[in-house]
Amino acid sequence: MKPWPRRPLLTLLMRQPVACRFLTFLLLAHFSLMQLGLNGWSCPFLLATQRPCPGCGLSRSVLMCARGNLQEALSFHAFGPLSAISIGLLILSAFLPHDSRERLTTQVERFEIATGASHLALLFFFLYWAMRMVAGHGTIPALA
Amino acid sequence: MEIVLYVTSLGSLICWIMTLVQMFKRAGALQGILGIITCGLWAFVWGWLNVKDTNQKTHMMVWTVCIVLGMVANFVVMGSLVPAE
Numbered sequence: 742m743k744p745w746p747r748r749p750l751l752t753l754l755m756r757q758p759v760a761c762r763f764l765t766f767l768l769l770a771h772f773s774l775m776q777l778g779l780n781g782w783s784c785p786f787l788l789a790t791q792r793p794c795p796g797c798g799l800s801r802s803v804l805m806c807a808r809g810n811l812q813e814a815l816s817f818h819a820f821g822p823l824s825a826i827s828i829g830l831l832i833l834s835a836f837l838p839h840d841s842r843e844r845l846t847t848q849v850e851r852f853e854i855a856t857g858a859s860h861l862a863l864l865f866f867f868l869y870w871a872m873r874m875v876a877g878h879g880t881i882p883a884l885a
Numbered sequence: 886m887e888i889v890l891y892v893t894s895l896g897s898l899i900c901w902i903m904t905l906v907q908m909f910k911r912a913g914a915l916q917g918i919l920g921i922i923t924c925g926l927w928a929f930v931w932g933w934l935n936v937k938d939t940n941q942k943t944h945m946m947v948w949t950v951c952i953v954l955g956m957v958a959n960f961v962v963m964g965s966l967v968p969a970e
Contacts (some may be wrong), residue, residue, distance in 0.1 A: 750915055754927075763930045771926075780959040784924035785901040788894035788955070796922040866922060 750859035751827055752850040754834075758842065761835035768828065772804060795870035799824050819869055823862060886961050893955035900948035901925045904932040907939045 754761065771781035786794035802821025805814035814821040830849060834842050853859050901920075905928055909917035912931065920928035929952075932945050 748915065750919070753915060754919070757934075760930050760934055763934065764927070767926060767930065774956075780956065780963070782924065782926055782952070783894075783897070783955055783959070785894065785897035786924070788890075789898040794921065794924055796924045799924070863918065863922075 749850045749853035750863065751830060752846055752853055754831055755842070755846045755849060756834075758835055761831045765832050765835045771800060772807075775800065775804060793870075793873070795866055803828060820862070820866055886958050889954060889958040890962065893951040893958065896947060896951035897925070897955065900944050900951065901928055903941065903944055904928045904948070907932070907935075907941065911935070911939065 754764075767782065774781035781800070784794050784797050786792070787797050796818075798818035799821060802814045802817035803825045805811075805817060806822050806825040811822065814825075818824075830845070834846060837845065905917055905920050908920045908928060908931055912935075916927070916931065920931065929948065932939070932941065932948070936942050936945050
């Protein structure tokens with residue numbers, strides 16, 4: 742077994758095409774509802790505690806990235822652009838043919854193992870959440 | 886309708902935590918963390934895909950019902966906030 746920082750994270754998901762398809766379907770439904778101005782998927786942590794979880798605000802940020810509005814995307818969540826790229830890769834691996842998916846996954850895996858980028862991103866993700874809570878953004882219910 | 890919102894929120898939270906416990910046990914810490922940082926979305930996907938192994942069909946059904954009911958309640962509550970013309 743590879744040591745923790747060397748174990749790829751995004752590739753772990755990309756190697757599960759059925760899960761990626763399910764996730765794509767849920768995200769499509771969620772973003773469609775958001776486009777209509779309705780609540781899609783609601784974060785159980787936010788609903789129950791009125792405090793955002795580390796990922797709250799990401800879907801709005803990703804949606805803003807898709808619209809090309811990077812500044813607003815960053816105002817919702819600093820990791821929105823990175824998540825948009827990750828979601829793009831997951832959607833690709835959900836629908837690409839087996840050989841192409843393997844090629845793509847291998848390349849992403851090499852990058853992840855060589856740089857440890859996923860684990861660094863995860864670490865900064867939690868630090869960013871802690872900063873948001875300390876800075877007083879921890880009570881914004883609209884961040885779902 | 887707000888009571889429905891509270892009950893479904895609490896139900897979702899409990900089901901999410903139960904799924905997270907299974908994720909950390911069976912799929913490892915990395916997937917467990919992903920289940921946390923995706924607002925429960927990945928946990929929901931993982932829970933349904935591994936429903937046979939984890940033998941948690943009932944609680945996944947309860948979670949799904951809570952989500953759907955929560956959405957409906959949200960629509961109704963949001964609709965009631967819009968002033969009638």
